[in-house]
Amino acid sequence: MATTTTERESTAAGSGAVPARDRLTWRERALFTAAFFLPPRLTPDRVRYDRRYRKLDQHRFIVWFLVPPVLIYLVFVISPFLQAFYYSMTDWSGFDSEFSFTGFDNxxxxxxxxxxxxxxxxxxxxxxxxxxxxxxxxxxxxxxxxxxxxxxxxxxxxxxxxxxxxxxxxxxxxxxxxxxxxxxxxxxxxxxxxxxxxxxxxxxxxxxxxxxxxxxxxxxxxxxxxxxxxxxxxxxxxxxxxxxxxxxxxxxxxxxxxxxxxxxxxxxxxxxxxxxxxxxxxxxxxxxxxxxxxxxxxxxxxxxxxxxxxxxxxxxxxxxxxxxxxxxxxxxxxxxxxxxxxxxxxxxxxxxx
Incomplete structure (x- = not known):
């Protein structure tokens, strides 16, 4: 007996496979990737009216909301720590712009x-x-x-x-x-x-x-x-x-x-x-x-x-x-x-x- 479309989709869902209608072609994937970085007004209609766009829009809002504080934290907190670790492996005097890399000698x-x-x-x-x-x-x-x-x-x-x-x-x-x-x-x-x-x-x-x-x-x-x-x-x-x-x-x-x-x-x-x-x-x-x-x-x-x-x-x-x-x-x-x-x-x- 031939299986129906619903049965095939339920079987695919039970096995963890993505239904065929939810799979993205490489062109759709490129459009969704571009839409992630574009404001809603510039989003193509083909993506905006797609039911999967709502989830992308939620993630985009969260990411862009977190980007400024994360960048500030990276620049003013993480970056000085990394620079300190680098200078700790040099013979820098602190008053001269010239120094050499010494590894773990310090x-x-x-x-x-x-x-x-x-x-x-x-x-x-x-x-x-x-x-x-x-x-x-x-x-x-x-x-x-x-x-x-x-x-x-x-x-x-x-x-x-x-x-x-x-x-x-x-x-x-x-x-x-x-x-x-x-x-x-x-x-x-x-x-x-x-x-x-x-x-x-x-x-x-x-x-x-x-x-x-x-x-x-x-x-x-x-x-x-x-x-x-x-x-x-x-x-x-x-x-x-x-x-x-x-x-x-x-x-x-x-x-x-x-x-x-x-x-x-x-x-x-x-x-x-x-x-x-x-x-x-x-x-x-x-x-x-x-x-x-x-x-x-x-x-x-x-x-x-x-x-x-x-x-x-x-x-x-x-x-x-x-x-x-x-x-x-x-x-x-x-x-x-x-x-x-x-x-x-x-x-x-x-x-x-």
Whole structure:
């Protein structure tokens, strides 16, 4: 028995083959390709009135809508990264237009550079401990301001009295520029008349006084303390806003179940604000990896280096821009790996409220 046209088309659809009427000849394919790049007014009528043109028109709108931002991103973001990788394999001085290609010599030199690894160690220390300490303090203060007060009859949870004033006080370092903070703390750590040494002497701890707080092994811990102090207020306000968005009915239910403050924080507040915490961890980690202005202004020369300050010295003080660019590529890879690890480890089921 001869098969009908409908049966042949259904058989072709079931086998995954394209029906004969939907197949494009090479001339139709050329017309549709040209129509993709033409405005609707200039589209040939043969294509415009084809039922397949509607799908092409949808894709054309999406593509042309995305082309400008993608081009801007490629020119101003991707292109500098590619140029940096190229210059990292040259002996460019940074002040001369002539340079030669050296391959991976800069990366081999960086691998054996002890000062670079000292700077990388300091940056990794700020990367790990900076977010850990800052976010822990931010969570603690935010929870105390939001739900650390005495229980009131009209509210299941309440913050401490004067919470808004404390938020302003905590947030105050964010108003100051990083240069002002570095200069101020440089004077605080000064061995001659600095507040730290004077306070230790006033309380009878003269043996704890140091002749050089910002030199040697103590420098990294002093910089870490200033880094945490300068950013903790921002996270107090950020986490307070996230905690205030949690419905009070959830806290009421937990109180009826007999939950204490620690159970409320660990079982409710922390999971419900996890997305904000993860974002803050990435942002604070990038701030810890930077640390250029803080170290370059506050710490005396040769006191300590982080990767950005070491890069600056090689590029602008020693005219080794090619080697400095290789250091910048290494810093970019460390930042990228850190962000990817945090996004992967921080992934968890989203809780809808």
């Amino acid at each position: 990366y081999e030199r960086m691998w054996h550079d002890e000062k670079f690894w000292d700077a990388m160690g300091n940056s990794v220390l700020l990367l790990v401990l900076g977010p850990l300490i800052t976010l822990a303090l931010g969570l603690f203060f935010a929870f105390m301001l939001t739900a650390g007060g005495r229980h009131r009859r009209s509210e299941p949870v309440s913050g401490i009295r004067g919470a808004n004033v404390y938020k302003i006080v905590y947030f105050f370092p964010q108003v100051l520029s990083i240069a002002v903070i570095a200069v101020m703390w440089g004077r605080i750590y000064s061995p001659h008349g600095g507040i730290v040494n004077e306070t230790l002497g006033a309380v009878g701890l003269d043996s704890w006084k140091q002749e050089d707080w910002l030199g040697g092994d103590l420098a990294r811990w002093c910089v870490l303390a200033v880094l945490c102090w300068s950013f903790v207020g921002f996270y107090v306000v950020l986490f307070s806003a996230a905690m205030s968005a949690i419905p009070t009915q959830i806290y009421e239910a937990s109180l009826l179940d007999g939950a204490g403050r620690w159970q409320m924080f660990s079982r409710l507040t922390f999971p419900l604000t996890w997305d904000t915490i993860r974002t803050g961890w990435i942002y604070m980690g990038i701030q810890g990896l930077d640390g250029f202005a803080l170290v370059n202004i506050m710490v005396p020369e040769h006191g300590m280096d982080v990767v950005p300050s070491y890069l600056y010295k090689k590029a602008f003080q020693e005219a080794q821009a090619g080697y400095a660019t290789a250091i910048g590529v290494a810093l970019f890879l460390v930042t990228l790996v850190f962000a990817l690890i945090m996004l992967l480890l921080g992934r968890r089921d989203r809780i809808e409220m």
